[in-house]
Amino acid sequence: MTPQTSFPDGPRGEDTQLGGVHIKYFHHCPRQLWLYTRGYRPEQRSDLVAFGEVVDDTTFTRRRDIDLGEAKIDWVTTGAVVHETKSSRAPSPGHAAQVRHYCLLLERRGVTVRGGTVHYPVIRRTTDVPWDTEAREEAEASEARARATIAAEVAPSRLTRADCRGCSYLDYCWGD
Numbered sequence: 080m081t082p083q084t085s086f087p088d089g090p091r092g093e094d095t096q097l098g099g100v101h102i103k104y105f106h107h108c109p110r111q112l113w114l115y116t117r118g119y120r121p122e123q124r125s126d127l128v129a130f131g132e133v134v135d136d137t138t139f140t141r142r143r144d145i146d147l148g149e150a151k152i153d154w155v156t157t158g159a160v161v162h163e164t165k166s167s168r169a170p171s172p173g174h175a176a177q178v179r180h181y182c183l184l185l186e187r188r189g190v191t192v193r194g195g196t197v198h199y200p201v202i203r204r205t206t207d208v209p210w211d212t213e214a215r216e217e218a219e220a221s222e223a224r225a226r227a228t229i230a231a232e233v234a235p236s237r238l239t240r241a242d243c244r245g246c247s248y249l250d251y252c253w254g255d
């Protein structure tokens with residue numbers, strides 16, 4: 080049976096300032112986003128999370144963080160091009176979605192955004208993230224779906240056990 084699935088006094092989706100982590104969690108697992116916005120924080124962080132922070136701290140030293148309040152962008156170069164660094168060995172749709180969300184937030188602040196790039200230093204790859212009408216629509220739809228997830232009274236279902244690998248919520252969802 081899925082553990083604790085209802086927090087009746089949870090946050091309302093429209094009241095939550097959505098940052099990159101919300102969008103990343105939503106795309107990885109809606110349940111992860113739901114738990115996160117209810118203040119659940121794993122006591123033991125997964126090795127993958129810790130490894131990601133190490134990579135993030137040491138790989139790119141000459142960068143300019145952009146703090147939007149609800150979101151902290153790794154850095155933005157002339158244009159403006161949004162840059163995001165990931166420790167993963169494989170690009171995932173959630174990474175591009177996170178960058179598109181940053182593009183959307185910047186555009187709402189009046190910035191003319193050119194696009195984004197996701198950097199994967201472990202595998203020495205980059206992935207370009209276009210910013211156009213279609214990307215904007217995707218970002219807005221993603222934001223709306225994330226808000227609906229947050230507002231749900233009951234937690235979304237778990238992913239399959241295999242898809243949960245590396246998630247820092249494993250102990251909560253599976254009792255590991």
Ligand code: SF4
Nearest residue numbers: 108237238243246252
């Ligand atoms: S352990 Fe699995 S079901 Fe639970 S939040 Fe993580 S990915 Fe989702």
